[in-house]
Amino acid sequence: MVTIATWNVNSIKARFQTVHDWLARAAPDIALLQEVKCEAAAFPAEPLEDLGYNVVVAGQKAYNGVAILSKRPLAVVTDVLPGDPEDSHARYLEADIGTLRVACLYLPNGNPPGNGQWSDKFRYKLTWMDRLRQRAADLLAEDHTVIWGGDFNVIPEPEDCHDPAVWEGDALYRPETRRAFRSLLNLGLTEAYRALHHDRGAYTFWDYQGGAWQMDRGIRIDHFLLSPQAADRLVECRIDRAPRGEPKASDHTPVLVTIEGD
DNA sequence: ATGTCGATACTTTATCGA
Numbered sequence: 001m002v003t004i005a006t007w008n009v010n011s012i013k014a015r016f017q018t019v020h021d022w023l024a025r026a027a028p029d030i031a032l033l034q035e036v037k038c039e040a041a042a043f044p045a046e047p048l049e050d051l052g053y054n055v056v057v058a059g060q061k062a063y064n065g066v067a068i069l070s071k072r073p074l075a076v077v078t079d080v081l082p083g084d085p086e087d088s089h090a091r092y093l094e095a096d097i098g099t100l101r102v103a104c105l106y107l108p109n110g111n112p113p114g115n116g117q118w119s120d121k122f123r124y125k126l127t128w129m130d131r132l133r134q135r136a137a138d139l140l141a142e143d144h145t146v147i148w149g150g151d152f153n154v155i156p157e158p159e160d161c162h163d164p165a166v167w168e169g170d171a172l173y174r175p176e177t178r179r180a181f182r183s184l185l186n187l188g189l190t191e192a193y194r195a196l197h198h199d200r201g202a203y204t205f206w207d208y209q210g211g212a213w214q215m216d217r218g219i220r221i222d223h224f225l226l227s228p229q230a231a232d233r234l235v236e237c238r239i240d241r242a243p244r245g246e247p248k249a250s251d252h253t254p255v256l257v258t259i260e261g262d
Numbered sequence: 263a264t265g266t267c268g269a270t271a272c273t274t275t276a277t278c279g280a
Binding site for chain 2: 209210212
């Protein structure tokens with residue numbers, strides 16, 4: 001069995017103790033972190049290595065930044081999402097871990113989407129999703145066993161948010177965004193949580209503002225997408241809500257997926 | 263009722279991104 005966690009930590013520096021203690025307790029084999037918000041050299045790798053993890057980081061000052069932690073050795077395949085040499089955001093990191101290809105991603109938020117004409121941010125989001133689709137198609141064509149995990153900034157369906165009316169028009173829920181997400185799934189990918197669960201109220205993010213956590217007004221935007229070979233091995237996918245309720249919490253909470261074999 | 267959080271800089275308050 002291999003358990004992989006994904007967690008948008010909203011600054012590894014601000015969240016270090018919380019993340020460290022959760023990793024020590026939950027002990028996933030692999031952890032995908034997003035919004036570490038620091039350059040690779042500033043990432044506090046050593047205390048996480050003391051927990052038994054190998055650490056690789058695609059970092060950037062102040063914004064974005066993704067990292068992969070793995071108890072087994074890992075080899076980075078790429079630290080950029082192919083398709084745009086001008087794109088300098090640290091949002092994608094892909095590595096081989098044993099026979100698995102594991103990708104950690106922080107998909108652009110895209111807000112505000114603009115009215116009438118799309119904003120640069122929303123166009124960037126849609127272009128990025130198109131590039132991700134191309135990357136996925138390429139890896140599937142090469143027959144890799146792939147797991148993409150991360151903050152997709154996509155609310156796939158109405159039941160993935162507390163109140164769809166609130167999210168109407170938002171870049172996380174716009175028809176163009178959901179269509180691009182479905183297009184990704186239509187390559188033959190399996191969204192792990194919905195393959196196993198059909199409950200409402202399964203959220204991974206609650207805004208800091210407006211008492212969203214206290215009122216349980218959340219959205220499900222952190223996902224795992226599995227290639228067919230990975231999906232055949234899917235055992236479990238769950239959301240650990242506990243970290244969102246802790247002091248100094250990230251606005252996201254971890255999601256864990258387990259696949260059989262190694 | 264204006265009720266969030268984190269990073270940054272020509273910084274100690276304003277701005278941006280989420």
